[in-house]
Amino acid sequence: MKRRLNMTVNGHAVALEVAPHRTLLEVLREDLGLTGVREGCSTGDCGACTVLLNGKAVVSCLTLAPDAEGASVTTIEGLAKDGKLDAMQEAFIAKGAIQCGFCTPGMILAAKSADVLEGNLCRCTGYAKIQEAIRHAGSRGGSPHA
Amino acid sequence: MRPFEYEEPRSIEEAVSLLGAPGKNRLLAGGTDLLVRLKRREWPVDRVINLKRIETLRGIEERGDWVTVGALTTIEELERSEVVAKRWPLLREAAMEMASPQVRAMATAGGNLCNASPAADLAPPLLCLDAQMIAVGPRGERTIAIRSFFAGPGRTALAPDEILTGIRIPSAPARGCFIKFCTRRAMDLAVVSVACAVVSKETRLALGAVAPTPIRVAASAEEAAMRCAPIDDVRATAEYRRELVRVLAGRALAKAAS
CATH class of the missing domain: 3.30.390.50 (CO dehydrogenase flavoprotein, C-terminal domain)
Structure with a gap:
């Protein structure tokens, strides 16, 4: 049985009908086309599917869609304002903190929400440039604490 | 995941009655273990009972000689709790070392204990603190000493129709x-x-x-x-x-x- 799901995604109110066994990740990607939300491990270990749920980073692969009822969800697509990238996005570009880009949306959203980056895996290379980018954003007032 | 029926009870009584209904019922707290099991099809399920809308299951409360941690209190809330920080550094350290910030924001104290992993991070500190587990079922409420709560890997002393509602810790600091x-x-x-x-x-x-x-x-x-x-x-x-x-x-x- 489908259920109504009302949430705010990247500032826009959306109303959907979803089956309750679907994850927030699936609804964001498949129903709303927000493919910046990445499915990596699908077991909560890699952080590629990180989104902000009411401002807090969570793994959307382990969030049941009905748990987003009434919530405000931010994906990487929601960070730019008026065509201008967010300070954390700019910092990742400035510091070359991107290789294939698969983990990047989750890294950026996690960095905006938490003090530490523990729950995001990069399989291209390593974390030095990513850490550098986050420090750079912090020093420019882009603040890891959005 | 395979489709399942889904319920969002608003009270503990309603949750207990749903849990006792025929079929394979599973309680959803933080979901960080349950969804992995369901995706891997390790646990058959007919109905998922989401406990998150029951407000009384959340939060950390000092009352008299006890501090009660609601079963749905997240690991992040434990980690940030002043009550915990000033009394029990060992419990705070266990919360901080678990998983990642994203998972700690979702995972719950009750979930960590009820999954009864031999490696459950909250268990050793709570064993040291002589915590009591509060269980509610159709026959009412009872407390179980944490030393007799774990029955084996993935098994607890809870009856199939009982819900862990909270963890009571003697308020003495350690x-x-x-x-x-x-x-x-x-x-x-x-x-x-x-x-x-x-x-x-x-x-x-x-x-x-x-x-x-x-x-x-x-x-x-x-x-x-x-x-x-x-x-x-x-x-x-x-x-x-x-x-x-x-x-x-x-x-x-x-x-x-x-």
């Missing part, structure tokens, strides 16, 4: 620490974990990941190493774990005494 040995710094399960607490001059020791359940042991590194019953698995051999118990229990006891 010095002590939690030491978790992992092969990487974040996002890892314990190879061995050790909690040590000094509660009004009594020293207590508990171990995780070295027996079918988390266990309380005598406050001696030698006895702890003798008493534990570790297995060989993907993370370590039994022999290595036993040696780790000896070393880490010694360190924890020394730290708690200092």
Whole structure:
């Protein structure tokens, strides 16, 4: 049985009908086309599917869609304002903190929400440039604490 | 995941009655273990009962001689709680070392304990603190001492129609620490974990990941190493774990005494 799901995604109110066994990740990607939300491990270990749920980073692969009822969800697509990238996005570009880009949306959203980056895996290379980018954003007032 | 029926009870009574209904019912708290099991099809399920809309299951409350941690309190809330920080550093350390910020924001105290992993991070500190588990079922409420709560890997003393609603901790403060040995710094399960607490001059020791359940042991590194019953698995051999118990229990006891 489908259920109504009302949430705010990247500032826009959306109303959907979803089956309750679907994850927030699936609804964001498949129903709303927000493919910046990445499915990596699908077991909560890699952080590629990180989104902000009411401002807090969570793994959307382990969030049941009905748990987003009434919530405000931010994906990487929601960070730019008026065509201008967010300070954390700019910092990742400035510091070359991107290789294939698969983990990047989750890294950026996690960095905006938490003090530490523990729950995001990069399989291209390593974390030095990513850490550098986050420090750079912090020093420019882009603040890891959005 | 396979489709399932879904319920969002608003009260504990409603949740208990749904849990007792025919079929394979599963409680959803944080979801960080349940959804993984359902995706892997390890647990058959007809109905998922989401407890998150029951407000009374959340939060940390001091009342008289006890502090009650609601079963749906998140690991992040435990980690940030002043009540926890000022009384029980070992419990705070266990919360902080779990998983990742994203998972700690979702995972719950009750979920960590009810899944009854031998490596459950909250178990050794709560064993040291003599916590009591509050269970509610169709026959009402009862408390279970945490020392008799874990029955085996994935098994607890809860009846199939009972729900863990909270964890009561005697409010006396305790010095002590939690030491978790992992092969990487974040996002890892314990190879061995050790909690040590000094509660009004009594020293207590508990171990995780070295027996079918988390266990309380005598406050001696030698006895702890003798008493534990570790297995060989993907993370370590039994022999290595036993040696780790000896070393880490010694360190924890020394730290708690200092």
